[in-house]
Amino acid sequence: MAQYGLIEAGGTKFVAGIADEEGTIFARHRIPTTTPEETLGATIGWFRQQGLKPEAIGIASFGPLDLNRASPTWGHVTRTPKPHWSGADLTGPFARAFGCRVGLETDVNGAALAEARWGAGKSAGSLLYLTIGTGVGGGFVSEGRLLHGLSHPEMGHIRMPRHPLDLDFAGHCPFHGDCLEGLACGPAIIARWGVSLSELPEGHPGSDIIAWYLAQAAVTFQAIMDPARIVMGGGVTATPGLLDKIRTMAAQSGAGYFVGNPAEVIVAPALGDNSGLLGALAVALGI
């Protein structure tokens, strides 16, 4: 059976893995993210040690990335505040070391592909994957194909209405102030109330306010894509009871206008800790 090399490239660690095309992961290995030379070199070293003869290699990576296939710097990190990584070539070293095709996507788009193929969106036709944590990101897959315009989505930066009890907060996004990320990401919650949602005292309006923002975002995504599934992952949405609130509020705001019913559409991720590596696998299979 064909083998695939997988890389989940994160800002603090890389996870390398080996799998078959059905999603069985045979081996995985964690490598700290230091410099491109060290980290990519250690990843190649581990693949070799495992005797990998890959059909293809897939990378699901932190960004920003140049994903324009016509660009001379396709497959590279673009400008990032992360030391050493601006301009780093993520794909070339693997293509040279293993002589195979190498695919690259954002980590969020990778997770969207994986949830659509093996997880919460299996057989559903279309899936929007959102992660709400340190930041907010999203990817949309329809019939196995990722939504792309000039660049990968930056769904955290959609414009938002304001909750009537939250008019004084300027928002946490350095670029846009009160976009979705600026209002609902983990640091925006800490900036307002000093603790995470699950640490707020009972009766505090914080959970309702954040659930309301995520419900408004769900309505906007229904209006634009009407996804069969909206997966909400990340630390913020793991707060107990939050998904149920979001479902109820999205149904109220949508007023039955869209085909998808939020009670069925809005779901938790299904792939857990495997979503990064399976994202890389989906990227490798889709080259």
Next chain:
Amino acid sequence: MAQYGLIEAGGTKFVAGIADEEGTIFARHRIPTTTPEETLGATIGWFRQQGLKPEAIGIASFGPLDLNRASPTWGHVTRTPKPHWSGADLTGPFARAFGCRVGLETDVNGAALAEARWGAGKSAGSLLYLTIGTGVGGGFVSEGRLLHGLSHPEMGHIRMPRHPLDLDFAGHCPFHGDCLEGLACGPAIIARWGVSLSELPEGHPGSDIIAWYLAQAAVTFQAIMDPARIVMGGGVTATPGLLDKIRTMAAQSGAGYFVGNPAEVIVAPALGDNSGLLGALAVALGI
């Protein structure tokens, strides 16, 4: 050269046409929208009179439509307040009369396909078409393919921030109040100020307020799809000077974060009166 039968199906009139695959329209004919029997019958009659032997027939229609190919009522109008047209079969009569494939899309998706193929988005890769008039609608095309989830987009119903000088208006949408359509469509303008934007006295803030809403919407669409072109058509955006205001305000709100520069991305439609029939042709060619 192959011939295609085209139908632009509107609430007050149908326009039938005949064209080749390059977009040359040889003949067109206008038919009032009365009952499905009369209007579809007259359309078939005109096609026959013209001696049409179509390779395929494309319909770009008012809605709501059942566009789910797996549904037994694919190609029918669903529930509409328009008398006689709920449940009307738009495609079957043409398939039976001409023994050819018949394609159907919403009028907005048709215009999006046509602008992407022959108009403002030619060679651009991706295009969002918005029409802002009696209502607000939108369609997105990437590499010739329409964005579809569970249903066609209802982009007029995205959630919106509120302009600080427009906090008292409840919004005009019967379902969502202050969604994009509820704030920026023609009737929402009349409801606030009694006249259309171009009839407002000089110095009135109305144009700036509406331009700001359309700029916020453009930013949201850039965050989600980053379209190479955002075409803004319809009566409201035809107001002199409005597109320039929208471009400036979208650039301010986006803060340079997205790949597309609003000054180049936001454009007027290029196909004028032909966009309906060319939309039907794009549908026929895409079956």
